[in-house]
Amino acid sequence: MAxxxxxxxxxxSIADAKAICDLVNTFARRGEMLPRTMSEVYQNLRDFYVVRDETGEVVACGGLHILWEDMGEIKSLAVREDQQGRGLGARIVEACVEEARELGLETAFALTYRPAFFERLGFTQADVMTLPRKVWGECYRCPKFPGCNEIAMVRPVRP
Ligand SMILES: CC(C)(COP(=O)(O)OP(=O)(O)OC[C@H]1O[C@@H](n2cnc3c(N)ncnc32)[C@H](O)[C@@H]1OP(=O)(O)O)[C@@H](O)C(=O)NCCC(=O)NCCS
Known part of the structure; x- marks a missing residue:
């Protein structure tokens, strides 16, 4: 579907924070992605893109979080179930990749249970241990560490 x-x-914008949190946590409750608190959404709000439908309602979200001088992570990517398969997830990922390129980062990556989606968008699978700043900066504090089964997907962003 187009x-x-x-x-x-x-x-x-600030007015989108509750909708972002609700959207992400709908999937988090099913174990499909990590949950986010309102505090986390507010503190990282400037990372986020949203897609709004014709009524102004948020139907998709996701963002690029700078991790270090060379890499950014695509985080909290979620498309409302009735809006999936219409290119909205791809649109947000491409916006994040473009932003990463403009910032001068070398690599965009995601940790995901949907590797095939990211493969469609030019990402390739990597060993998460090749992303040590992610693992030792954040993952080690996660209750799932070291038993996390999210898959690391990376894409070079340099032209
Ligand atoms: C994964 C998700 C973000 C994809 O968003 P979407 O808007 O449905 O995907 P798009 O319509 O932009 O799809 C882009 C391409 O990826 C493909 N694709 C989408 N989901 C896919 C999946 N799960 N497996 C394989 N391919 C997939 C589409 O067929 C499309 O391919 P095409 O270009 O050949 O037509 C969405 O399904 C979602 O929010 N899922 C629940 C939360 C989640 O898992 N988030 C990811 C956390 S990192």
């Missing part, structure tokens, strides 16, 4: 032209990609 991306609906009525749906607009935009930078998230």
């Amino acid at each position: 991306t609906p032209t009525t749906h607009q990609l935009a930078r998230a």
